[in-house]
Amino acid sequence: MHYNFETIRKRHHTGSKKWAELLANGVREEEDIIPFSVADMEFETAPEIVAALQEMAAHTVLGYANPTEEYLDTVCRWMKTRHGWDAEPGWILPEHGVVDAFFHAVKLFTQPGEGVLLMTPVYYPMYHAVRDTGRVLVDCPLVYSGGRYTIDFDDLERKAAGENTKLLLLCSPHNPTGRVWRREELERIAAICLAHDVLVLSDEIHFDLTMPGHKHTVYASLSEEAANNCIICTAPSKTFNLAGLQTSNIFVPSPALRERYLASLKRSNPNPKCNILGYCACEAAYQHCAPWLEQALQVIDTNRALVVDFMAREFPQIQVTDLEATYLLWMDWRGLGLPSRELERINHQEARLFFDEGHVFGAQGDGFERWNLACPTRYIQKALERMRAAYAPYVRP
Ligand SMILES: Cc1ncc(COP(=O)(O)O)c(C=O)c1O
Incomplete structure (x- = not known):
């Protein structure tokens, strides 16, 4: 079976912690922007899980x-x-x-x-x-x-x-x-x-x-x-x-x-x-759902490769760590020479990129960003385009 890893179910008012943070940061619903922060996936639930839950809700006392x-x-x-x-x-x-x-x-x-x-x-x-x-x-x-x-x-x-x-x-x-x-x-x-x-x-x-x-x-x-x-x-x-x-x-x-x-x-x-x-x-x-997981991992790996290639080509000052596991890509942005507050400002206000800021993981994380890659690939592509445009004035070739 080929699963759907393309559809985004927007979660603005569903109680999602990650999407509420997006709204709090001033992102409007009509902007086609998704968050890359909190570690849950922007993928549809595997249909086998949905079917099992429906069956239980319909036929079992909860x-x-x-x-x-x-x-x-x-x-x-x-x-x-x-x-x-x-x-x-x-x-x-x-x-x-x-x-x-x-x-x-x-x-x-x-x-x-x-x-x-x-x-x-x-x-x-x-x-x-x-x-x-x-x-x-x-x-x-x-x-x-x-x-x-x-x-x-x-x-x-x-x-x-x-x-x-x-x-x-x-x-x-x-x-x-x-x-x-x-x-x-x-x-x-x-x-x-x-x-x-x-x-x-x-x-x-x-x-x-x-x-x-x-x-x-x-x-x-x-x-x-x-x-x-x-x-x-x-x-x-x-x-x-x-x-x-x-x-x-x-x-x-x-x-x-x-x-x-x-x-x-x-x-x-x-x-x-x-x-x-x-x-x-x-x-x-x-x-x-092991087959669903295999396909999800392929999408995550494709997204990883896109970001890694893009950074190597366009922003070699940013060091991307090897992703051996998780869908959370840890990147060292200190090579851009911008203070972490300024990075956050440019990311949020100009590039419309919403990562987890590295300092929340401890002092060594200052100047790092954690990018959640578990989303449809086109959102990664669009994010990289926004990044290229937003950082052009700040980065010397
Ligand atoms: C390492 C690690 N442990 C635990 C959790 C959260 O676990 P739970 O939701 O089961 O409390 C996360 C979520 O990102 C995590 O990354």
């Missing part, structure tokens, strides 16, 4: 629901067939979202005043999960060189060894840098964290969105020891654009950790947790 056995088996099958990881259905704990899960884990497995490691720049709610809960941010900055980010393992080891450091919030694949951590890199992380008794929460929400030539490794698949010292956060929400349905699958392989996690979930609310439509959509997606 009462409280636990995940069914078939649901849990389907999620495990997805992990096995796409990621080669043998997970057990009983390891899956439902949470509304991955962000809920990492806030929960921080509060459950660390005490106020204890240290939580982040590899920065990183997805900004991770800073909130540390700072807003009274924990101490143990910053392990990634090393940026030649348009690529790597881990400073000596620094990681030094910081993991700190007596106060209890938890690593790992982003894998990494948002915003687009890195897919190689198995060897993950093995070094695991060795360090096991040696220093640092628990690992691996946020793998972008796991399915790898670009050609890259392969995601589930952290828990590294070894039994690593599996027993981690929490794996997954969801269908990035892969199939279902974030509004608020259903994620949190794997806790260790029985001891799982017991604590489950008890804590029940303490906060003894009722079943998640959204019956979210389970339905996830099951339909994992059972029927």
